[in-house]
Amino acid sequence: MTNADLTDPAAPSDLRAAADAVLARLVSDSSGRARLREDQWRAIEALVADKRRALVVQRTGWGKSAVYFVATALLRRGGGGPTVIVSPLLALMRNQVEAAARAGIHARTINSSNMEEWDTIRAEVAAGEVDVLLVSPERLNNPDFRDQVLPELAAATGLLVVDEAHCISDWGHDFRPDYRRLRTMLAELPPDVPVLATTATANARVTADVAEQLGTGAGTDALVLRGPLDRESLSLGVLQLPDAATRLAWLADHLGELPGSGIVYTLTVAAAEEVTAYLRQCGHAVASYTGRTENADRQQAEEDLLGNRVKALVATSALGMGFDKPDLGFVVHLGSPSSPIAYYQQVGRAGRGVEHAEVLLLPGREDEAIWQYFASVAFPPEEMVRRTLDVLAHAERPLSLPALEPLVELRRTRLETMLKVLDVDGAVRRVKGGWTATGQAWSYDAERYAWVARQREAEQRAMREYARTTGCRMEFLRRQLDDGEAAPCGRCDNCAGGRFSEKVSDSALDAARGELSRPGVEVEPRKMWPTGLAAVGISLKGRIPEGEQAFTGRALGRLSDIGWGNRLRPMLAAQATDGPVPDDVTDAVVSVLADWARGPGGWASGAPEAPARPVGVVTVASRSRPLLVGSLGARIAEVGRMPLLGSVEYPPDALEARISRTNSAQRVRALHETLTVPAPLAEALATAGGPVLLVDDLSDSGWTLAVAARLLRRAGAQGVFPLVLAVQG
Missing domain, CATH: 3.40.50 (Rossmann fold)
Structure with missing residues (x-):
């Protein structure tokens, strides 16, 4: 098939046939009957034939990765450069590399866990041997990567993919300042390089913001493809239990009744470790997965869950975007996330490839105190920001975080996040040796920061309402995501009746009280x-x-x-x-x-x-x-x-x-x-x-x-x- 066959809009049937053939390899369908859905095909056609920029907002499990892998295969066959995928989590990267191989696509990753391979990977990219390069967003703000690798990639890229694109938007539930560096890359891309942004968790405000940013440097509006967010396999429910010991005892008594294997989410690392220890004492095969878990242990835990060697991973939000187990049978939250959007994103891990999956929320009275703690690390007050800019402006050399920290009144993690935001805004720049002030004028957008804080408060109210509502729970979540097709699901506990008793055994309750006390x-x-x-x-x-x-x-x-x-x-x-x-x-x-x-x-x-x-x-x-x-x-x-x-x-x-x-x-x-x-x-x-x-x-x-x-x-x-x-x- 020639380059003209692939890119000429006058030959859509040939392009569609080629796309379906790639899909068949991707899903290991030897029968040749695999076909892209119309909405998937529309996205691929926009990228390959029209070289457009597109935002796809579709529920988890819809097949967003199929869009960019099929588009990659077609563009590479037509002589295009490698696809660059900006991906937020290592779990996602590992899954994507394996999936790409099934379609005959050679994928490589650059992230914090494989630094020893970076030079080899760069050489492979330069030699044209890499079809897909997955990079973590943190790489985009690394001085060497930003100044040496990123310009080369921007010049050679055949397709740019921004996965979990809601992270670009500070209106989103999971804003990450490193993602904002993509605005610069988008502006520097040649106009005929297609761009795909994907997410399963974006309301109308986030969708509009991401679409606007996608248009940066393109001169045209981005194509927005948004589908209904209902997940017909999910049965949502809430259990109002009186205290932490009862919730823990319920889990010990009923974990074995939940279908297949799944995830038990907690709000903190300490809670994840407590719950893991207790459930193991009760004879359940579980493993802990948190931000403190070593990378090798994380990978082993993921493999054990994928292989159904454990009943559940007890995890914080560290196990979130990108983990792909199609037959995941349940997601239980021991404690409520602070945002309906974050909650929907996490429960979307379940039921992708099975007809039925259970989703249960067990809210606790400690939830709001934990929400307040995480909210306390919001963007600093203006005087702290001005102090940091002043220190950098008067420094004789770039200042590293350890050198800057004693001179300002911010903890290191909060200081680093603030500097990344200022970097995106152009007020500071990360260079070898640390950070410098650029001298550019900068204004403190107090109105925007206050608006974000009010949005966070509104999201917390919505989660409290979700736990109390007598209406359809799936409809409630879909409306929070501005899904215009939201309607009663007929499956949740309010629509169809609860499927689980709130009773716990005396022995489990005594053991839980003993553990927690x-x-x-x-x-x-x-x-x-x-x-x-x-x-x-x-x-x-x-x-x-x-x-x-x-x-x-x-x-x-x-x-x-x-x-x-x-x-x-x-x-x-x-x-x-x-x-x-x-x-x-x-x-x-x-x-x-x-x-x-x-x-x-x-x-x-x-x-x-x-x-x-x-x-x-x-x-x-x-x-x-x-x-x-x-x-x-x-x-x-x-x-x-x-x-x-x-x-x-x-x-x-x-x-x-x-x-x-x-x-x-x-x-x-x-x-x-x-x-x-x-x-x-x-x-x-x-x-x-x-x-x-x-x-x-x-x-x-x-x-x-x-x-x-x-x-x-x-x-x-x-x-x-x-x-x-x-x-x-």
């Missing part, structure tokens, strides 16, 4: 000072000397878990009323101390290397919760029959609230300048003759404990055991 998590001490302290006048650097470090500490629980986190979160909330430590919390802390003392390396363990028993209690002074921290220290001293030696203090004018919000370097500077060991405490330490328990309410970054431990060790304490009610995260 088990107190105690380790608190790892800080061992290295943050970089860049010299820039703010602090001489601390490198490894903290062992003689100034804290020992490994203990906390009653994590604020993000669904056990003690639910008990501690209201106590430690910013608006909570201060008061003495409750008896049940004291009892649990005493249990933590007892287990700690007897455990491996504990002072009562009898091990030769075990440290000496604490000889006294020291508290960290608190302005926000003095009664809580003071009473906790006093009760521990009483129960442990130890003296309460005193408190590590802040001077009266110290801005403790400011300290609690700053990044690592700023926090250490503030603590170093304000935290003190009063003379009476220093005298007590000098005569105590042993280690001490250091008691506080909350450990967020660990720096308060680290600085306080250093001061106590230097004042004569022979060791410091940190003990807190909760750790963040």
Whole structure:
């Protein structure tokens, strides 16, 4: 077949036949009966014959990948350059490479997990040996890739594909600033290079925004192909259970009744790990999958689920876009996502290749507190942005994140996200060695940031309404996505009646309560000072000397878990009323101390290397919760029959609230300048003759404990055991 045959609009039947033949190879159909649906063909024709830019908004499982693989095969056969697919997740990349091979398409990836292969892959691309190159969005803002590889790709690309295109839009539920770098690439593409953007989760506002950006540099409007979002295989339901233990027990009792294998989503890493441990104890074959999971373990977990060797992956949103298992039988949410769009995207993992899949939401009362925490990392206030721009403008050289962090009051992850947005806006630029200011005028779009915040609040209200609605749940979700064809599905629990009992067995409930009420998590001490302290006048650097470090500490629980986190979160909330430590919390802390003392390396363990028993209690002074921290220290001293030696203090004018919000370097500077060991405490330490328990309410970054431990060790304490009610995260 000649190039003219493939691209001449006058020969649509030949082009269609060639497209169907590629599809047959892609789906391994030896009968030759595989046919593209009309809407798939319309997209392929627009890309191959008309060289257009198109946005495809279709439900998960519709076959968006078939569109770009078939288009790639046809364009490559006609002499076109390689297809570049911008893809957000490694799971998606692995699936896409395997799918492309079935159609005889040679696909390669460039991402953070295969850096050792980049030079080889670039050489293969230059030699014309690669049909599809999948790149992660983060590569688009890497200086070497942006300045050296990206221009070559833009010049040679035969088709650009933006997968999960809602990430381009800051109106979308999963905005990623690295994706905005695509605007530059779109503007630099030759006008006859087709572009395909795909997503399953875009409402009208996001669709319009992405379509507008697709038109950048093209001179014409993008073709928008939007289909109905109903998933006829999905049966949606909600179970309103009274507490976390009951939800966990329900899962243990009923997981085996759910069809096939599936995914149990949690809102936090801590919850995923808790649920995994409990379900394994109950005899279920499950694995954890979170942002903390090592890449090799993630890949193994994916393979185990694909091979039905586990009943479920217990996952955070780290397992989301791109994971493709056509026969996935169920998705259960233990806790509600904050957005109907995000929820629809995740449940869309199920039921792609089976007639029936179960989707269940088990909302919890802790959900909104977790939503609020994630909302707190929104775009910073204008004064913080201006401060960062000013620091970069006056720097003599590019500043890396570690070098910049001590000079501004933002944590590193939030600082990096802000810089990426400023990079897209043209105010800063990432170069070798760090970040520089461009000198271009920049305005703080407060109205847009406020609008995004209001949208987030509206999405949260919608999720609360979804859990309570007596109407069709699928129709509700489709309307949230502005699907004009939304109608009652006839399958959800409100349309057809609930399919699952809310009852749980006494044994499962007792086991769940035991698991969630088990107190105690380790608190790892800080061992290295943050970089860049010299820039703010602090001489601390490198490894903290062992003689100034804290020992490994203990906390009653994590604020993000669904056990003690639910008990501690209201106590430690910013608006909570201060008061003495409750008896049940004291009892649990005493249990933590007892287990700690007897455990491996504990002072009562009898091990030769075990440290000496604490000889006294020291508290960290608190302005926000003095009664809580003071009473906790006093009760521990009483129960442990130890003296309460005193408190590590802040001077009266110290801005403790400011300290609690700053990044690592700023926090250490503030603590170093304000935290003190009063003379009476220093005298007590000098005569105590042993280690001490250091008691506080909350450990967020660990720096308060680290600085306080250093001061106590230097004042004569022979060791410091940190003990807190909760750790963040």
